[in-house]
Amino acid sequence: MTAVTQPSLKGRWRFGEILIQTGLFLCAIVSVLTTLGIIWVLLSESFIFFREISPLAFFTGLKWAPLFEPRHFGVLPLISGTLLITLGAAIIALPLGTFAAVFLSEYSDRKTRQILKPILEILAGIPTVVYGYFALTFVTPLLQKLYPEIEVFNAASAAIVVGIMILPTVASLSDDAMRAVPGSLRYAGYALGSTKYDVSFRVVLPSALSGIVASFVLALSRAIGETMAVTLAAGATPKLTLNFFESIQTMTAYIVQVSLGDTPAGTIEYQTIFAVGLTLFVITLLMNFLAQKLLARFRERYD
Amino acid sequence: MFDTRKLEKNLKRRKLVGKVSLLVCVASTLFGIVLLGVLLIDIVRDGYAYLDSQFLTSFPSRFPARAGIKSALWGSTWLIGCTALFSIPVGVGASIYLEEFAARNWFTRFIQLNIANLAAVPSIVYGMLGLVIFVRWLNLERSVISGALTMSLLILPTIIIASQEALKAIPDSIRFAALALGSSRWQMVRDHILPSAFPGMMTGVILAMSRAIGETAPLIMIGALTYVAFVPERLSDPFTALPIQIFNWASRPQHEFHNIAAAGIIVLLLLLLTMNAVAILSRNHFEREQH
Structure with a gap:
């Protein structure tokens, strides 16, 4: 029997593995970005409003x-x-x-x-x-x-x-x-x-x-x-x-x-x-x- | 001495309380079911007369007799198709990461808590997010793609949670067997976990899609139109959708338009019914194939 050369098992899947894992991780990060997006949009757009109307008037006004x-x-x-x-x-x-x-x-x-x-x-x-x-x-x-x-x-x-x-x-x-x-x-x-x-x-x-x-x-x-x-x-x-x-x-x-x-x-x-x-x-x-x-x-x- | 008469009287009273409470519980359960029946009968009775091929193939009109849902039907089809395209890969990917790859640390817990919270954010808030980010910033206008992206973000938590449940249901022995035979994590997921989890994931995905097809508020926020006399042909075309059209008809004062709204609701509910039937049938089919 000819000697089987040991293929480098170690690094064989590593690159693809890391790529896929990173991709999957990014999918999960979309949810975090969504939350950040919601908070950012609401805060920044409300800020434009609260520059003219005071929050006190907004939250306590009866009309x-x-x-x-x-x-x-x-x-x-x-x-x-x-x-x-x-x-x-x-x-x-x-x-x-x-x-x-x-x-x-x-x-x-x-x-x-x-x-x-x-x-x-x-x-x-x-x-x-x-x-x-x-x-x-x-x-x-x-x-x-x-x-x-x-x-x-x-x-x-x-x-x-x-x-x-x-x-x-x-x-x-x-x-x-x-x-x-x-x-x-x-x-x-x-x-x-x-x-x-x-x-x-x-x-x-x-x-x-x-x-x-x-x-x-x-x-x-x-x-x-x-x-x-x-x-x-x-x-x-x-x-x-x-x-x-x-x-x-x-x-x-x-x-x-x-x-x-x-x-x-x-x-x-x-x-x-x-x-x-x-x-x-x-x-x-x-x-x-x-x-x-x-x-x-x-x-x-x-x- | 032990007073048996008193005991018996007491027991009788306790049994009566038991019977009454059972009655209340049964009535409460039936309340919801009966109301579901009333709702469906009311809608079919109102809309049945307007439901014909002319209704399905006409554009909206000022005249109740000529009004139809062609543009809404096509708009909804475009919307759901694109939403599926965006949300399913990302949602399934996120669930695979969280269940199969992520370390059990604070960051994973944070993502998980974040997803649970997103699932309960009112849909109209997603509409505001879509309006500012997609319509204004990315300049996508009031188009099919803006609607589909907004809808994708809205149903993403539902897809992720449902897919995670499907992955959790796979016994660890399958994972250990794959890893013991020398497969990498991704090989294990691709060749063993995903095929087994597929039916469960599919059910969750279809349920999420049926939520997307009935959502109205976010589409109103991003400015889907209420009167559209054409069928969208590109991602950048403006559009209307079934629930928007129904809302528009229902909010008019004329009685005829209410009946047309009911006819639209019948179409929408039939669509939902078909999707759910497909979900159940395909799950049964795949499950039989596996065992």
Whole structure:
């Protein structure tokens, strides 16, 4: 046998390997660049706005009327509009979502859950513009039959559809959290003479609480950023109100209104959308961080 | 002494509470499902009459009877095609890096946290990013390519997270076997990990695409037009898309346009249904082939 010359195994794949690894690394870096891009765009464009309008006036002003004279740049009416929608959505989605999660996780068998959960998740996959249409042409006429004095554009119909929209987020994530609670806790409950209700609501639910609250926070952050349903159904009247039957305007709906209108780019009126966008981004970012923290705590306990 | 009567009464009450709570839980679950049914029935009832071949092959019009979604359908097709082209390689690449190559250190954790946060950023914020970076800075105008790039950034976190799940589901024994036989990391990924993870990744990718096809707000931000009477032919052409056209019709006061919006919604939902069916079928197909 001729002696086999040892090929240089060592360096054989190294160059290609490094090239590919670098390429893959750059793909991952795109996400970091996206975040930096968002922060940079919002800060630099808002800076142009805040050079003329003081942040104090912006964040504490009670009147929002940037497009007409006399102009006012107080963002609180937009924030209150967003919070009103979020509150209404929360009233619908949080209890219903939690109960649905208890059913999926504790009462239904594997097969029922495998059918029901995907159906429920379809609700989260339906485009938001469809919900807007549904709010405008189905929910509002229905509400008008019940309360004739309700306005055509009202916070109630938008809040209802946003609630339906975020319901699967709450149900699905809370179900995951409750199913992660170890069976031993349930057996311990039964061994002490608990009923199914006691085990589900007084053992599993509290044990999964941080996971469930995380699902609440994520769902509400979705409601805050929701755009199309509120633009179509809630109206374009920024005002400080707690009345669900009135027309209001959310932060997102305002941004859409300006970008659909003919406000010239670069004017102070136009720059308002970046200041409002920055406010929206910071609020949702804080909520997401909170949800991540809660989830981390939950995983630490059970994984 | 032990009072059995009291115990029995107590037990009865506890069982009643159990029954009531079960009822509440079932009702809550059904609430969402029933509403899904109501929503679909309402839309089909409103839009069914306008759904014909004329609707699919006409451009938008001032007259409800002549309005159609040809330009929106083509615009959406262009948009999704380009978005897939940009986002799938980058998303899958990022997930491979994070799962198969990255060291478990603070920087990887930072990227991971960053992706989780990006997934929850409101879509309208991506629209502002696209408006400033792609439309203004890179001077791409209000074109198909601006829309597709914006949409790609929007769905990238979804693709990365779904692909990572698919990669995590591959047992380590496959990795060890490949490495033990002398393959390099990339050979291991290319020849063993990717083929096994493919069905899972595909499902995630199609779900991300169906999110992109229904997104409206970012396209409004970058200035996709609401009235387009032509089909885009180049990446640099202006365009409209299905959800934009639906939004435009739904926001008009006339009742006829609401029905046309419903017809557009039916087309959009059928498109979504087809994509999801393809995702499920192809996953089943590939999974059968492997086992």
